[in-house]
Amino acid sequence: MWDVGRRARTRAGEVAWGQAGHGRALVLAHGWPWSSFNWHRVIPALSRSFTVYWFDMPGYGQSEMSPDQSTALDVQGEVFAEMLDFWKLESPAVVAHDMGGAVVLRAHLLGGIDYEQMVLMNVVALSPWGSEFFDHVGRHVEAFTGVPPHIHEAIVGAYIKGALVNDLPGDDFEYLRAPWLSDEGRVSFYRQFAQADERYTGEFEDSLDAIRCPVEILWGEDDPWIPVARGRRLHEKISRSGFETLPDVGHLPQLEDAPRVGARLLDALNQPSPSRMSH
Numbered sequence: 001m002w003d004v005g006r007r008a009r010t011r012a013g014e015v016a017w018g019q020a021g022h023g024r025a026l027v028l029a030h031g032w033p034w035s036s037f038n039w040h041r042v043i044p045a046l047s048r049s050f051t052v053y054w055f056d057m058p059g060y061g062q063s064e065m066s067p068d069q070s071t072a073l074d075v076q077g078e079v080f081a082e083m084l085d086f087w088k089l090e091s092p093a094v095v096a097h098d099m100g101g102a103v104v105l106r107a108h109l110l111g112g113i114d115y116e117q118m119v120l121m122n123v124v125a126l127s128p129w130g131s132e133f134f135d136h137v138g139r140h141v142e143a144f145t146g147v148p149p150h151i152h153e154a155i156v157g158a159y160i161k162g163a164l165v166n167d168l169p170g171d172d173f174e175y176l177r178a179p180w181l182s183d184e185g186r187v188s189f190y191r192q193f194a195q196a197d198e199r200y201t202g203e204f205e206d207s208l209d210a211i212r213c214p215v216e217i218l219w220g221e222d223d224p225w226i227p228v229a230r231g232r233r234l235h236e237k238i239s240r241s242g243f244e245t246l247p248d249v250g251h252l253p254q255l256e257d258a259p260r261v262g263a264r265l266l267d268a269l270n271q272p273s274p275s276r277m278s279h
Contacts, residue, residue, distance in 0.1 A: 001020050001040070001043050001044050001047065002018060002020075002036070002037065002039065002040035002043050002054070003018045004016035004017055004018050004035075004036060004054075004055070004056055004061065004062050004063075005018065006018060006019070008055070008082075008083065008086050010058060010079045010082045010083070010086075011075070011078065011079065011082065012058035012059070012064075012069060012070065012071060012075050012076075012078075012079050013058045013059075013063065013064030013065075013066060013069055014058075014063060014064040015055050015056065015057075015058060015063045015064070015079065015083065016036075016055065016056045016061060016062040016063045017036075017053065017054065017055035017056070017083070018036065018053075018054055018055070019051065019052065019053050019054075019087075020043055020047040020051075020052050021043075021046065021047025021048065021049070021050050021051050021052045022047075022050075022051055023049050023050045023051055024049075024050050024051065024092075024093060024116070025050065025051050025053065025087075025089045025092035025093065026046060026050035026051065026052045026053070026092060026093045026094070026095065026269065027052075027053045027054070027083075027084065027087075027089065027092050027093070027094050027095075028043075028046075028052065028053070028054040028094075028095050028096075028100075029080065029094060029095070029096040029097065029100030029101075029103055029104050030054075030056070030057065030060070030061075030097060030098070030100050031096075031097050031098020031099035031100045031101070031123075031124065032060075032098060032099040032124075032192055033060075033156070033159065033160070033176075033180065033189060033192065034060070034061075034097075034098065034176065034252075035056045035057075035060050035061025035062070035176075035179060036054040036055055036056050036061060037061065037172075037175050037176065038097065038176075038252065038254060038255060039054055039254060041169075041172075041254060041255060041258035041262070042254050042258055042261060042262035042265060044262075045259075045262035045263065045265075045266060046262065046265065046266065046269075049266060049269070049270070050093070050269070053083075053087055053089070053092075055083055057071065057076050057079065057103070058071050058075070058076070058079055059071030059188045059191065059192065060179065060188070061179050062179065065182075065184040065185060065187070065188040066184075067187060069188075069191070070195065071188070071191065071192065071195060072195040072196075072197065072200065073099065073102050073103060073106060073196075073197075073200035073201075074106065074200055076099075076103045076106075077102075077103050077104075077106030077107045077110065077111055078107075078111065080103050080104060080106075080107045080113075081107045081111050081113050084107075084113060090114070091114045091115055091116045091213075092115060092116060093115065093116045093117050093118075093119075093269055094115045094117070094118050094119070095118075095119040095121065095265060095269070096118065096119070096120055096121070096123055097121045097122060097123065097254065098122060098123060098124055098251070099123075099124045100123065101120045101121075101123020101124055101125045102123070102124045102125055102200060102201050104118065105125055105201075105204055105208075105211075106200065106203070106204060108211065108212070108213075109204040109207045109208070109210065109211065110203060110204055114212060114213070115212075115213045116213060117213050117214045117215070117216070117269065117271075118211070118213060118214070118215045118216070119215075119216045119217075119218060119265060119268045119269060120215060120216070120217050120218070120234070121217075121218045121219070121220075121253060121254070121261075121265075122218075122219055122220050122223050122225075122226055122231070122251050122252075122253065123217075123226075123234070124201065124226065125201055125205075125208070125234050126201060126205060126230055126233060126234055126237075127198045127201060127202060127205070128198065129196065129198055129201070129226075133159060133162065134193070134196070134225075137190070137193045138193045138194070138196055141190055141193050141194045144190050144193075145186075145187070145190045149181075149186070152180075152181070152186050152189075153177075153181055156177050156180045156181065156189065157173075157177055160173065160176050160177060161173075162224060162225070163223075163224060163225055163250060163251035163252055164224075164250050164251065164252060164256060165220075165222045165224065165248075165249065165250035165256070166248075166249065166250065166256040166257070168252075168255050168256065169255075169258075172255055205237075208234070208237040208238050209237060209238060209239050211238055211240060211241075213240075214240055214241075214271070215238050215240055215241040215242070216241065216242045216243075216244070216268040216271070217231055217234060217235050217238075217241055217242065217243045217244070218244055218245075218246055218253070218261075218264060218265075218268065219231035219243070219244070219245050219246060220245075220246050220249040220250050220251055220252070220253040220256070221245040221246055221247050221248070221249065222247075222248065222249060222250050223250050223251045224250055224251060225250075225251045226251065228245055231243065231245075242268075242271075244264070246260070246261060246264065249261070
């Protein structure tokens with residue numbers, strides 16, 4: 001059901017996107033170093049209750065990758081708002097993962113974009129970010145950009161495996177790795193490290209309690225990249241939020257245990273919210 005065969009033009013280049021299902025609008029926001037493929041195992045369940053929209057962020061997946069492209073989180077927040085406008089969506093429900101959390105929070109708190117509700121899963125929203133390797137590459141980007149292709153392929157594979165505590169089903173691992181192995185993908189992969197800056201979450205961190213919609217926070221309990229304590233701290237900062245851990249999964253719950261996580265996402269999204277109860 002997942003595909004990104006459609007195209008939209010944004011300020012950061014051409015974006016690949018897809019859509020499925022019928023019902024209330026639901027937008028899925030992926031993170032780094034991922035793509036909308038991350039959602040492919042939960043889209044069938046979600047699309048039975050929602051019209052689901054997804055896209056690859058500029059510089060990711062099958063969207064445009066160009067050498068002079070800015071794909072930092074400030075730009076991604078603006079592109080997210082552009083895509084909602086392109087789809088003519090007002091106040092959709094949103095599910096965000098990893099850096100997608102920072103993207104949707106920037107669009108909401110700094111860009112004035114409204115949501116019906118948010119589900120934030122293992123998101124980047126508070127400093128410090130990510131893994132030790134993420135920090136290391138960010139400090140030494142130039143040393144990595146010139147590595148031979150076979151070394152780069154090994155780096156990408158090891159980086160992705162570092163997010164997991166379970167083997168992925170089918171060919172999921174190869175699909176996650178593939179976009180970064182082309183010449184354009186290799187440049188874009190390291191560009192994300194170079195453009196990473198914790199100020200992009202620092203700019204909204206003190207405003208988290210001003211979120212204007214219900215929030216559910218789900219966290220893979222064994223996340224090797226962003227510890228569950230960070231999720232609990234985010235919950236404390238957002239008074240209109242629920243919090244639940246997902247046992248026995250790491251940083252990619254939606255791929256590591258798709259049936260259970262898909263069901264839990266539906267539960268979170270179908271909880272009564274003030275906006276729906278008023279209709």
